């Protein structure tokens with residue numbers, strides 16, 4: 005399929021993993037020697053996020069629901085703990101959203117919201133990505 009994107013437009017930012025609690029979810033990573041989990045609450049997604057930095061620029065993002073209406077609560081109920089989404093960093097999220105919409109991809113919201121690390125984020129529906137929930141993120145300065 006032809007694309008108006010260049011393959012260098014996207015950088016792996018993090019992998020989001022649904023966990024019952026950060027305490028339970030972090031045990032495996034701490035066992036691997038990961039240290040200094042950075043914790044942040046993200047009200048827009050009703051989650052508490054725990055971030056581990058990898059040796060390259062990518063991160064592991066553990067997602068603990070803070071409310072039963074959180075998308076992560078629903079995910080845990082249906083599928084149990086596991087990989088929830090993959091996040092790509094882009095330079096210009098608005099331009100990327102326009103290009104995606106023009107190519108027929110389905111976005112979960114019309115406008116980006118503020119996610120973890122004060123980034124602007126939007127999700128692409130797994131129906132249009134071959135079954136993977138994709139988060140796009142732009143650093144919000």
Ligand code: CO
Pocket residue numbers: 018020065089091139
């Ligand atoms: Co994420």
